[in-house]
Amino acid sequence: MSLNLRQPAIEKLPTGISGFDLIANGGIPAGRTTLVSGTAGSAKTVFAAQFLAEGIRKYGEHGVFVTFEEPPSDIRRNMESLGWDIATWESEGKWAFVDASPQPGEEMLFAGNYDLGALLARIENAVRRIGAKRLSMDSLGAIFTQFADSAVVRRELFRIVSALKRLGVTAIMTGERTQEYGDIARYGVEEFVADNVIILRNVLEDEKRRRTIEILKFRGTSHQKGEFPFTIISGEGMVVIPLSAIELKQRSSDIRVTSGNPELDRMCGGGFFRDSILLVSGATGTGKTLMTTEFMAGGVRRGERCLLFAFEESREQLFRNATGWGIDFEQMERDGLLRVVCEYPETAGLEDHLIAMKKLIQEFRPNRVAVDSLSALERVSTIRGFREFVISLTSFIKHQEIAGLFTATTPSLMGGESVTETHISTLTDSIILLRYVEMFGEMRRGLTVLKMRGSMHDKDIREFTIDNRGMHIGRPFRQVTGILSGNPIHIAPGEIDRMNQLFNDEEPQT
């Protein structure tokens, strides 16, 4: 971020909503009103309430909640599950409701011209009474249905917005949209608060719900553009996943860490880099889980903390596998150096997985992290959502300066590439391919280091075997070509000699 010596015209007020302030370049415009527009069920009320809750919890700023739709009792109850004790805040004078919800069973007659002077007076009174710095109004559509004359309501809301500005209150107003991609809001609400607009979306994409938030505009001040995914977590509220807002300022170190396999370390020119992301790609059964297991064990042996997220196999299975390769996961966990987390991908949305994983990484503070397999997570998301997940996870891991190993399963047994690979190969620093190689009616396994950023590495495709002590990398396949494309062709030794001769002839004689 560049340092601007000129004082910006409009200051920002950090909302405190996790991740949001990053995409808002610091927060929402202070002392102004921002319209938060979205369809039904797009979490407008959560945003409105969280804006106040975080103000109280993180900044000691009091807030007024003006409700046009749900009675305060409903809001108190609904927000309890997110961990906000509104009733206590009310008794402490930190939170005040202005109840403008429709009164059931009360008849209302209209007999002449009116304004919403009483509402304005109540809002001003509440703001002064608790010394509020923040205010939320939820939601505007409901007041338009209470008062038939839209022109009057619009004029009066404009008056309220002006009054809030005078009071120096930073406010959120929520408004309804009828479609995810269309007019900003109903009733022409945007006309009087159009300076700052945020859009919440809840889109059905490939049979999966995807929540996103987009800052459409902040007048006179900057923000990140585009839609960012978010999720709602109980006990926490809304959590925005700031993808492109993540600063790409990862330091890259040239410190090497062991892959857990001395032969592989040699192939990589002395091990993996400490803060690099490694992708291991191969068909089922080629040895991805073994490589993950050795990567973890190699770390633990050097006293590093290791965290394994397993999305394909159960705990029992993983531990049994490890034992079969001479690795005692149980002892490592008892020593507190290893943590294995097994989860079915289907238990949660990708955003929730991401947040849970980040949280665990922050809690456990590992030196290395492995995800086996990333492909399993593909199933629970759209391709776009998956890509965002991978970007977010890799940049998070790199920020922590830890080594990451992801596995990807290729759909075909021989060669080919996976969706996971297509989407993340450019994000990873190193790629290792594991392949089946058919030779004379026998299935053998081959391994190659395809890419290793910033380092020399072995370019051979080497054969490897697996036994009760793990993986053993042997000699390169010399008489086979086309392994990576899945069509191995055997070449007669004479042919190889002839080809070598061919190249020698072309080189200048020394």
Added chain:
Amino acid sequence: MTSKFVLKLYVTGQTPRTERAIQNLRRICEQNLGSQYQLFVIDVLEQPHLAEQERILATPTLIKELPPPVRRIIGDLSDTLKVLQGLDLPVHPSSTGGTQE
């Protein structure tokens, strides 16, 4: 004999609209209720907590507290027919023409 009416009129400050509402209401009451009514005028700018208690949004708002049922009439009360209807009073052919904007 009608039972005694208790009427509360919530207004915002001394505006022309406030004046109009009070004027219209007084006229309707005098013509239809004689002295059988009590009228309280509440300025929400001076007593916002009363507006809060009654959850008033619009001004002017007339609340007929007695006799039941409680009813709210919103506006400057220039629509005499609506006001009479709201107060459960019989509508006479002559009772029209409130002061309008």
